[in-house]
Every structure is written in structure tokens, then in C-alpha cells.
Amino acid sequence: LSGSQNRILDAAERIVLRDGVAHLTLEAVAAEVQMSKGGVLYHFRSKDDLIIGLIERLICQYDQQVEQLEGADEQPKGRKLRAMLRASFPEEPCEASRRTDRVCAGLLAAVATNRDLLEPLRERTRELRTYLTEEANDPVAAMIIHYAADGIWLNDIFGLPGLNNELRNKVVNRLVEMSKNV
Amino acid sequence: LSGSQNRILDAAERIVLRDGVAHLTLEAVAAEVQMSKGGVLYHFRSKDDLIIGLIERLICQYDQQVEQLEGADEQPKGRKLRAMLRASFPEEPCEASRRTDRVCAGLLAAVATNRDLLEPLRERTRELRTYLTEEANDPVAAMIIHYAADGIWLNDIFGLPGLNNELRNKVVNRLVEMSKNV
Amino acid sequence: LSGSQNRILDAAERIVLRDGVAHLTLEAVAAEVQMSKGGVLYHFRSKDDLIIGLIERLICQYDQQVEQLEGADEQPKGRKLRAMLRASFPEEPCEASRRTDRVCAGLLAAVATNRDLLEPLRERTRELRTYLTEEANDPVAAMIIHYAADGIWLNDIFGLPGLNNELRNKVVNRLVEMSKNV
């Protein structure tokens, strides 16, 4: 990703955060990066291309975070699951994680409309699933943890009435505990 | 819901199934019910109104199913959770359940774009959550089951590479087992 | 064709005449009929649709003229060819015929870009050809006359340096003479 491309993606994220995906138009992005529409289109051949760029960058960032957390975990068992849980649900939600969540929420609409945009995620999901089920003594439990994480994420994303902080932390911690026995 | 309204909602579902949400336009719906656009708007004041109608009907159908399954379950503990699990993931997926899933997938895009459309779901989620956490001896486990169900559903909805049938059934069964101890 | 549709086609013709096909945009048409783009699009679902409408109307008008001239010709031999020649190249070019020519010139660009637009012409050409070759004693001569007419028309259309009036009339007259022996 070139410098301009990153600047454009940054602008796109800002728009999603500020105004919602519905307002993520090429024009808006162009205005936000202070560039002409033609300029934006030079770096991303289509709007879908841009959205895919957005998603891929997000995935990449998430992966890095997971990898880092994984490295810091001494217990090998369920290490990856714990890393994912911690990456998705940090004990004290920082600004960055909130931001990511909201961007994801926005992109959800985009991918739901056009399944092709999910492509970058598909392969990854497949790999992850294989890893989780083959590495674990109890693949069923592993998948439950994984699915539960997705569920929490989905509810967060949609701003559905969530649990109070205390209970929520308990849920995440329980999942973390469970991960030690997979 | 009047007869015409139901016919319109049926048409809308058909369109979502056949062409995807992106093609769910008032014009398309009108053509599908063999009515003019004005006619459709006579029954639903706006497009959002129609989508809300779609969602509410879907929720209603789901609730009925859950209630029915709940009635058939003799063991009181975690009865509702089991009913929900079975309603969402029938042992042998029938045509109707597949259909519902795909409609939901479509609507996901709509609600992700416009949060107001989620309104009908909010209150229900709140109630459900209160019920699950207060009724259960182990609220944390109850929520995990609930979240896991959402996670599975999300993955299904997006057509992400799923588990093979065997493993998937094991996951659901394990959740069912867990529900007996909440 | 409804009243509005005809008014729109009229406007489109006016634009082609005045500004050239390159300026035949939906927006321009809308402005010319004093209607919104949405209004125009209600009557013609796409620009191509509008152009096809233009062509069909033109063909229809030409056919009527030919039919009329054919009726007025007592000699049966080559009657149709003569009618076509006279319709295309009136002895004293009137305003209407010039207008038609220039509209055709404009549309040429459109059809050359998108062959589908020619569809309305194809069937007609086929019929005409069959008629000319089967009805004539000398089909070869008939086709030559027909082709020559097309050639003259093409040169006119493109505004290529034409013959002086005298010679041109001689050419047309010779074709008329030839038509009497087919």
C-alpha cells in the first residue's frame, strides 16, 4: 500500500466513523483526503476496490495484534483463542479498539450487500477453522469459544443492548478460562 | 397486517431471496406484487417502513417457533435457550429455515446501513437478556450459549466456510447440553 | 407512443439537429422538454431505449412516405425502388427531408457505437432485400440501385463533398430510369 492509498483509506475510515457507511461515497472520500475524485479512482479502481482495501487493512491490523498477543502468552494450550479474545475484547477498551469496532460495523453493511467483498475473509476463516479444530483436544469447545466471540462482536457492532461491564467481563474471562482446556 | 400488506411482504422476501437486498426497491416490489409503486406506498409509508415490517414479521415467526419448542420441552432449566438453539439450528435444516436465513442475511445489510431499523429488535434483546441472566443460576454460561448461537448464525449468514455437518452438530449439541446446567 | 413520449422524441431530434449527437444526453433532453430527468426516464427506461424510439419513429415515417409514393406510381415495375429513391432524394429537398437527413447522420454515431440499436432495422432490411430480389426480373440491377441509394445517402450524411446539383439529379434520374427495367 502506497502512502496515498493509506491516506485515502484513513479518510474513508474517518467518514465511516463520523457519518456511517451510507455516506461513504467516492466524492466524500475525495473531499476528505482533499483530492479529486479522479485522484482517488487512480489509486482504487472502484468503490468496491476501496472497501476491499479497507477490509484487508483491518484484517491485517487485527492479525498483527493477535500474533503479538499470542507471542506474549506462555501457555501453549488455546493460546491463539486467548489472543483473539483479548484482541477483540481488551480488558479496558481503548480508543483504537472502539474505532475499529465501529468501522467494522459500517463495513458490515457493505459486505452484506455485496458478498464478493468478503473474499479476503473467506480464506482466512478456512485456515483459522482448520487450525482451531485440528490443534485442539476438544475442537467442539474451541469452536464454541470462537463462535461466542463472534456473537459478542456482532452484538457490539449492532449496538444492541449489551451486558453491563461486570457481567461482560465475566463472560470474556470465562471464555478465556475455557480456552485453557482445549 | 392486512392481506395486501402480507402479500407485499411476501413479494419483498422473494426479491431478497432471488436478487439480494440491493435489488429490494419499491419498484421491484411493486412489479412483484403486480401493483404500482404508489400502491405499495399506500400500504407502507416508506421503504424503511416496509423493511421494518419485514423484520417484525420475521421476529414474530421466530418467536412463535421458539414458544412452541419451549412448550414441548419438559425440563424447565434452560428451556428457552434450548428452544432458541433448536429454532435457529434445526437438526435437519428444512427449506423454510434456509429461506429465513437468507432473508435475514439480506436484511443485515439494510439494518447495518440504517440503525433505526433495528428498533424492533432492541427491546426484545433487552428483555431476553434480562430473562436469561436473571433466570439462570449461571448467567455467564447462559450468555455464552446465547452469544455462541449468534456467532454460528452470523457465520452461516455470511456464507463463510462452515464446519462439516458432523462437527457442527456436535457444537450445537454441546450447547444444548450446557443449557441443561444453567 | 404516448403524447409525452412523442414530445420527448421531438426534443431529442431538436437537440441532435442543433448540437449534434454528442450533445444528446438525457439531461439535455430533459431540459429541452422542460421536464426532469426522472420524468424522461419514466418514459424511456434508458438512453438506448430513447435512441431506439427515435430510430423506430424515423423508419416509420420513411415507410409511410414510401408507401404513399408507391401508391402514386402507376407503373408496377420497380415501383418500390422508385418510391424509395424519391423518398430519400426528393427533387427539391424540402425542410423536412433535410431535417431527417441530419437526424440520421447523428444517429449513425449512436448505432455505430452500439450495434444493438440497429435491431429495428435488421428485420426490415431482410424483408426489403427479399422483396427486391424476388420481385425483380433483374435482381442484380435492383440491388445496385438500392446500394447506390445507400451510398448517396451515406455521402450526404457525412457531409462529404457532394456532386453539384445538376450532376446529382442526373444520377438519381438515371437510377429512376434503371428501376423501370428491373
Next chain:
Amino acid sequence: LSGSQNRILDAAERIVLRDGVAHLTLEAVAAEVQMSKGGVLYHFRSKDDLIIGLIERLICQYDQQVEQLEGADEQPKGRKLRAMLRASFPEEPCEASRRTDRVCAGLLAAVATNRDLLEPLRERTRELRTYLTEEANDPVAAMIIHYAADGIWLNDIFGLPGLNNELRNKVVNRLVEMSKNV
């Protein structure tokens, strides 16, 4: 024409053949010659310039062919007309002639949109016309042959339903015969 220019024109022709004029964009040409758009514009100051280049090269090739055929014809009377007929309608259409035809068809759209592009043709048409009418004993017949050729060409170009091969050859042969008496 420099080497690069010819390579660019070749690429442009390939695009017209493969995708139609509508896709003849500077970008596409650049991609086809494996050069940047700027590079193309370095050799042709504008798109129109490029199209004119295309047309001029085509004309030039046609002229060479005509000249050659003219040289091979011993009978002086109507020699040029016969050469043109044979150049345009070879007895057995070769690959090259088909190709040329299709390129012309494509360019038709371009010139119909922008008359300025015809400029290179105008002078030539004028000269040709003068030559044909002054050289011939029967200028009217000469022009009819010329026009008929244009007509056949036009019909070919547009892919309008043509005559069967037999009849078509008869038509061309008759024109050739006629040319011997001009």
C-alpha cells in the same frame, strides 16, 4: 510515422477489433502497448489526433492497394473504379480485408460523432470525384458505380443482413462490367 507511433496505432486497431470503439480509450491503448497514458499522449497530442492517425493510415493502405490493382489492369477505361471495387470487395475476402472492414466500422462511430475527424477524407473525396467525373465519358454511370460501392460497404460495415455470396458476387461483377463502359 515513427516506430512507436505505428505500434500505438496497431494497439488501437487491436482494441477496436476486440472491444469496439467504445472501448478505445487512451488508457486502454496505453495498456495494450504496455506504456503509460502519458507515453501515448507524447506521441499523439490528443485522442482525436490518434484517431486521425488511424484513419490516415487506413486510407494510405487502401490507396496503395488501389494503385497496385490499377497498375495491373491493362484496360484504361474505368481502371480506377475497377481497382477500387476489387480493393473493397476482393473475390475471396481475406483476413486482412475483414479486419480493415471491422476497424472502419468502429471508426465510423468516431467520425460520426466528430466531423472534424473526417477532414483527411474530404480532400481525397473531392479529388476522386473530380477524377471520376472528368475522366469518364459517362460520369453519371461512374458515380453510380462509386455510390453503389459505398452502399455495399456501408451495409457490410453495419452487419446488416447481406446478400448471399452468389448474388453478391454478381452485383460486384456487374459493377465491374459497367466500369468498362464509362
Next chain:
DNA sequence: ACTCCCGGGACAACCCGTTAGT
């Protein structure tokens, strides 16, 4: 309880040509 027309606004995609740099 509808239908026919229409207004109005938005957006993606496309494409040409220029300029700074090498």
C-alpha cells in the same frame, strides 16, 4: 385502494489531458 406521472437528488464510473519528475 389504487394508478400514472413526475420531481429531485444522488452516486459510480469513466476518461481526457496536464504537470512534476526522471
Next chain:
DNA sequence: ACTAACGGGTTGTCCCGGGAGT
């Protein structure tokens, strides 16, 4: 001789809703 980046502008298409009429 050529590239990368960008500006600026255009156009087709789409879609929602309102309003007059029946």
C-alpha cells in the same frame, strides 16, 4: 522518451416519494 499522480468534468442510471386523478 516516458511515468506516476492527479484534476476536473460529464453522464447514465437509479430510486424514493409526492400529487392529481379515479
